[in-house]
Amino acid sequence: MSDATSPHDAASREPSLSRRAFFKGAGVVAAGGLVGEAVQAAARSASLEPVRLEGTVELELDINGARQKVAVEPRTTLLNTLRNHCTPPLTGAKLVCDRGSCGACTVHLDGKPVYSCMTLAVDAVGRKVTTIEGLAPAGELTELQSAFCAHDGSMCGFCTPGFVMSISACLERNPAASLDEIQRSCSGNLCRCGTYPQVFEAALAAGRKLRAKGGK
Amino acid sequence: MKSFEFIAPRTLDQVVELLPGPRDQKVRDRVKLLAGGQDLLGELKEYLVAPDQVVNLKTVPGLSIFAEQDGRYELGALVTLAELEQSASLRRTHAMVAEAAGAVGSVQIRNQGTVGGNLCQRPRCWYYRHEQAVCIKKGGSECFAYGGLNKYNAILGGGPSYIVHPSDLAPALVAAGATATLKGKKGERTVELERFFTLPSEGAVTRENVLAPDEVLVRVEVPAMAGWTSTYVKFRERSSYDFALAAVALALRMDGGKIAEARLVLGGVAPIPWRCEKAEKALVGRRIDADTCSLAGKLALEGAEPLAHNAYKVPLAQGLVTKALRKLAGT
Known part of the structure; x- marks a missing residue:
């Protein structure tokens, strides 16, 4: 496998021939794609125990190129997090169907359009989130x-x-x-x-x- | 949705340890596996499942493998539908699989939805999806679709539940002769994908496949199909994106203008991907003409027993069989 490291990072990934190279790459994901500070601490300690998150947890998200700390539950969707837990609130993505049917909540995750209502905020840690507010510099339009x-x-x-x-x-x-x-x-x-x-x-x-x- | 503990395991063994025991049917939904989440989040929001723990598969290395050798493919459970759709190599060797992946949902869903999740997704029947309808799929005593509004339900293989399997990928992968590898507490087992799916009359009516409570689908292997051509033809009520009213996965190996071998699997008409072996056999030795198309359609839908509102699926599926044959014949 070339250097594609996750199902989310390559625009168009062709199948590879080498399994070994893949596992090398996948290790990078396991270390870098986990959730929250607890997770990063666990990764540093080289512990291979599963990471467990329950109740309100603090996550650091990469939204529109800036680090944003939010306190949410594991069940909180990315859409809810953007609209209700960010400072300032990012209300460009809209809550309409909340079931992945209408597209009003579309944001980019690592450059690809996804439904933020069908994505958990904990699952967005370590990935680049871009919302409508972040497409162009403030005051400009694409x-x-x-x-x-x-x-x-x-x-x-x-x-x-x-x-x-x-x-x-x-x-x-x-x-x-x-x-x-x-x-x-x-x-x-x-x-x-x-x-x-x-x-x-x-x-x-x-x-x-x-x-x-x-x-x- | 109900609050849950979110667990990010580091190895596949840890995933299996977190799952209930192989016979713990009654508590199997206390732990749910999260891949792309495009089906699971809907189920959680509707309280169709209310797990205590959600286990994220995306932190487990090795599940995103997408490897090809001599026309054979290994597809990890976490390979996305977008990756299959966009793979020029897969489109060349197994067009029906790439086309089926591209026929799933919308761009947003395909960017997150995975091979494993697509094959293991739950039914779309509106009675099943209604939080307050305790239908036979959810442990109740009755299939409400049978005597109710059943426009989208099964015409083949139904009873005692009349759901249709919602996957687009499944008919194409079954037609390709794919196998699925499942990992449980006692190790791995590999099953033909065709045997992975179960009819409500043969398996547990509350499930659609053979996965035991302690098992996770880890990969699908697709054999080489050198010399074959294939296509996936799907008809939906809404053309932008929708589940199939009926679909056809067709693969042919031609020899001198005649069909030497055929695989024909229907989607959207039965609780499982519906393999049409009788039609497959009848196609052998024939040229693709009007008679062949009509014969294949007739045999493929043999035994169909429409409910009150879905008889339209019989001619629809027959038309799709013709369309698929014509497409592969280039006429």
Whole structure:
């Protein structure tokens, strides 16, 4: 296995030939992908005991490039943590269905879109969380966000952050994404206003701008 | 969801130690395994399970292996559906598996959902998923779908429960002749994936597979299919993303314009991936034409017993068999 170390870190991972190399890599995950300070302490002590977390625990999350300490329970979802346990609260990801059906809570975990309502906060430790608030520097918009404004990509706007997160990941991988690819990239997001045509126009326009700028 | 203790084990042996004993059926749901979480979190939120402990498999090394040798694959339980979908190598050698992985849920679900989780996910029947409906799947005495609203339920292999197995990956992997390796307190065992899934009439009605309370699915092995072509065709009510109303995994080995060998497995119509051996045998020696398609569809759905609201699944699945055959014939 090349140097891919977890199911989450490679954009496109091809199967490997060597088992031994894999296990070497996997060791890195076990040390680096665990939860909370208790876990890091356990890793330092080279203890191989399972780590147990119960009740309210303090976690350190990597959100939008900054370290954020939160006190949550193991059952707390990442979405709940972002909206209710961060300082300041990150309310861009929306709570709608809370069942992984609507996409309004979409964030990036290690650069890939996921439903934050279907992710436990403890499971996000050691991984990079990006929310709509962290896509562009404060006060600025990405090409895609600007295109949503220019092409009326929002009506009520509630689903918009989720759509932007899904399509951002798609354009990041391929600024020349076709309409079909864009549609597929956000097929896990619902818009009850039905603004889909404008969303797709905005996405295609942002792709053109990104290509003209030669990348992101 | 109910509060639980979250445990991050460091080895697979620790995972198995944390599980109940092999005969502890009654307490098996006190410990739940977390992989991608895309099914488990829904179950927890609906209180369909309320475990005391959730054991995270992602801290266990070795479960994400995705290895290929001479066209054979080893897929660790934690390999994501997105990885399968995006693997050019798998798409070349086992198109139906890559296509099935890509047909699961949405991008967000495929980025987290895993091979093991997809194969072990619980049914989507709305009676099962309703917190207050104590149906036969949850230890009750009755399958409410049987006499109730059963548009999405089984037409084959039903009784006493009429769920359909929700996995897309399962029919494709069964058609590929895959095996599953399970690890329990007494060591590992390997079963044909086809035998991993159980009908409600043959296994425990509250479960869908042979996993004992002390066992965890650790990997799937997929044999080489040199000389075969394959495809996965899925029909859903909502085209953006949805579970299958019916699906077909089809693999063919052609010889001089005629079918030399065939594998045909239906999804979305039965409590298990539904292997159609009679249709497979009848396909051998035939060219892919209208008669062949209609014969295969007829034999594949032989014995179907639709409930009040799902007779549409018979012609739907037959149409998908035709579509899959036509696709592989390039016509």
